[in-house]
Amino acid sequence: MSVRNLDKLFAPRRVAVVGAGMASTGVGHIVLRNLLEGGFEGVVYPVNPGHESIHGVQAYAAIGDTPEPPDLALVCTPAAAVPDVVQACGEAGVGAVAVISAGFRETGTEGAALEAEVARRAAAFDGLRVLGPNCLGLIVPRLGLNASFAASMPGDGHVAFVSQSGALATSLIDWAEGGRVGFSHVVSVGNMMDVDLGDMIDYLGQSPGTRSIILYVENVTNPRKFMSAARAFARGKPIVAYKAGRFAASAKATVSHTGAMAGEDSVYDAAFERAGIVRVDRIEDVFATAELLSHERRPAGPRLAIVTNAGGPGVMAADTLLARGGLLAELGPDTAKALAETLPASASITNPVDVLGDAPPERLDAAVTALLADRGVDAVLAILTPQAMTDPTTAAAAVAAAGRGRRKPLLAAWMGGPSVAEGLRVLEEAGVPAYNYPEQAVEAFMHLVAYARNLETLHETPRSLPVSFALDRGRVKDLMATILSEGDEVLSEASAKALLDAYEIPVTKPLPAASPEDAVAAAERIGYPVVLKVRSPDVTHKTDVGGVAVGVDTPDEVVAAYERIVSSVAEHQPDAHVRGVTVQPMVATPGYELLLGARKDASFGAVILVGAGGVAAEVLGDRTLGLPPLNERLARRMLESLRIWPLLVGHRGRPAVDLDSLLELIVRFSHLVADYPEIEEIDINPLLATSEGAVALDARAVIDQSLVGRAPAPFAHLAIRPYPEEYTREITTQSGLRVLLRPIKPEDEPLWHDMLAACSLESIHGRFRGLVKHTHAMATRFCFIDYDREMAIVAEVEEEGERRLAGIGRLVADPDHHDAEYAVLVADPWQGKGLSDALTDYCLEIASRWGVGLVYAETTPDNNRMVAVLRAHGFEVKSKLEEGLVVGRRGTEADPA
DSSP: OOOTTTHHHHSOSEEEEETOOSOTTSHHHHHHHHHHHTTOOSEEEEEOTTOSEETTEEOBSSGGGSSSOOSEEEEOSOGGGHHHHHHHHHHHTOSEEEEOOOOSGGGOHHHHHHHHHHHHHHHTSTTOEEEOSSOOEEEEGGGTEEEEOOSSOOOEEEEEEEESOHHHHHHHHHHHHHTTOOEEEEEEOTTOSSSOHHHHHHHHHTOTTOSEEEEEESOOSOHHHHHHHHHHHHTTSOEEEEESOTTOOOSSOOSSHHHHHOOHHHHHHHHHHHHTOEEOSSGGGHHHHHHHHHSSOOOSSSEEEEEESSHHHHHHHHHHHHHTTOEEOOOOHHHHHHHHHHSOTTSBOSSSEEOOTTOOHHHHHHHHHHHHHOTTOSEEEEEEOOOTTOOHHHHHHHHHHHHTTOSSOEEEEEOSSHHHHHHHHHHHHTTOOEESSHHHHHHHHHHHHHHHHHHHHHHOOOOOOOOOOOSOHHHHHHHHHHHHHTOOSEEOHHHHHHHHHHTTOOBOOOEEESSHHHHHHHHHHHOSSEEEEEOOTTOSOGGGGTOEEEEEOSHHHHHHHHHHHHHHHHHHOTTOOOOOEEEEEOOOSOEEEEEEEEEEETTTEEEEEEEEOSTTHHHHOOEEEEOSSOOHHHHHHHHHTSTTHHHHTOBTTBOOOOHHHHHHHHHHHHHHHHHOTTEEEEEEEEEEEETTEEEESOEEEEEOGGGTTOOOSTTTTBSSOOOOGGGOEEEEOTTOOEEEEEEOOGGGHHHHHHHHHTSOHHHHHHHHSSOOOOOHHHHHHHHSOOTTTEEEEEEEEEETTEEEEEEEEEEEEOTTSSEEEEEEEEOGGGTTSSHHHHHHHHHHHHHHHHTOSEEEEEEOTTOHHHHHHHHHTTOEEEEEGGGTEEEEEEEOOOOOO
16 A cells, blocks of 8 residues: 555656756755766656756746646745645646755754744645655665756665655765665755655555664654554564754752653653664664675574684673673584584683684584574574684684574674775675674674564563453543542642542552641551551652651551651741641552653653662663553563563562552553553652552643643554554344454454454455465554554454454555445355444444545455455456455545645
């Protein structure tokens, strides 16, 4: 499915240069020259009312005067003229515009207003796409299309480079030319008024010549589209990103632990990880990493074996590996035996393996072969330094031969200058990623490990947790309305905990006390021991001002604690409005204090933080971020990344925490954050995790008052669409079969496999036009879906107390929801019971809600049941005999112009 009209931008047949001129230093002159000299075989129209011809090519006074409407117009005029030029392009039927001109929002308020006017003019023409403004342009080497003012045309290759910085793009084009790196596309997106990073990833995902993408990111403007596009691309091909501004300070002051600890850059880390994007810290690493990741070999883990002909470089590589969180592989006894039989007695057969400086190529070959065969080794790095008896070229050929046909990654570092240049070439031509220094190779390997882990997260089936939200959502809504009506920006502990309690998150319920006498009465109701905390909307960190008393055992101690708290707060924060204290039960069960919180990020919306909690949370800095919605697997991954993880699963005789309860609590918290965009920040600190469960001991929330009473569309504050519960309904078919229709979940993978097993070969062939392998990789394509772009409605039935999937109807839409493909499968035991009709009716209803104009379906000519279903539901059915297909179409295809 195509991305709306971007072929006009990246595969044009006719290109106009508006503002083409004669001055050799002018942008319009350079762009026209690049087009003419780059080998573009299409038609080029210079547009300039002051010249009859430019560069010997006939010029035209206006875009509307060209013999045929251009597919692409490159605008190089002064910024003030751009709105009129864009309007003229739309009126002339131009498909796409690249505004190379600068002088827009990057210059300030007036420029921003001018850019808004350009957007307004462009929006009047349906289908007109705009790249930029303030961009370098675009280059497609395969087409000889240099529609930019870059100084040179890069070679053709399989890496796409998309940059928000035109200057950086020109620098990297020049660097890549010297490094023999080719590109499928080079695109400078500029201010991303229309075409943004998400559009580019979607488009490049359909480009057969693109094996990987490099992104230079300054900011993400449409996080939902960006995440959907990146997750889809990264499932099969790697994306490498360099994010500028790693150490930029947060732009907004915060009043919660989460707000202070979840900085912008950390959010980008979390978003990239969730999308499967590998982030590199140094711009010089992007090409090497992208090239490495484009190979099909991915490590099973971080265990690296190192073989070297010199001890020092091996130690350097090991140091870098351990510093980056990798592991030196422990070699198995069979490997040690093979190495001992092959290497000299003075060689080292432990990792790093030192084959000695006099090693001939055969010795390197044998060592690499033995290491690659070890089941405890995930990848091998071969390091060579040129010595008097070394032949770097022959050694490179030997190492390449050892890796041929192996699935494990093999990397090489050939250290030196001219003497190793030919060896590097031999390695690269053999498909072995080769580097000049061991540290570079190890960095690349760890990026490869990160990519493999990200993919594992994208494809990992979570367990079904007993998180049922059959609770009274009306009551929860009324509770939230009451809390919001109070008008407080910072919620009281009682209100924050009431919200948590509504989502069945265990809390210690506080009782308010406005006097010592009230506090004693509350303690008597609760039962000793109790905890007293200051009750004030102005106090963020209660412990810092002496606002907490724990283990209070008697009425006299309650009175003393009350007076001590009020006095201490008055001393430390005299401006704070103190409303008394809260009294709550003291939890004596030993456990670990965690921090669970969320805040809204300017780029990616709501983000969830989990980390070590308590008063030292910010000092410890042991935290991780994730984007909601979270499931069991994602929540567990977050916990596993913490330094305190070993404590949570049991350490030195101390019991492990109740991990299932903790994971369920985090998932429930994710639902709360997803349901209420009004929550700007929320903290549970401490969240006490024990062997008996987890309980929120303290809570605090900040409300965005600008959204109270005018909340945005559901889930607009999330970068990833949550599970669409609203599409769940119960039906009874005409045959009397009771069915639950609902969207598919990743947790449904086992049921999906069982459903396929219940299908005959005829049914499988009719749906998939071939056999289907019952593999996890296959299941992820159908069970792990992006609910923004795809919908799979399962028909769930119950037989003998067991849940079964009887059928599935699937819609796959293009990114703009113009068109969607439909397919349906009903397992043989449930055929003839009306499920095909029910699933088709419901999926067509969903397509209508999405605003899809055309729904189409493909099947084989002998699939009479499917053809009958399509005709019964208003599809126009036609045969494509030359392709062996029957195609059904319902609705109207979007106008490509």
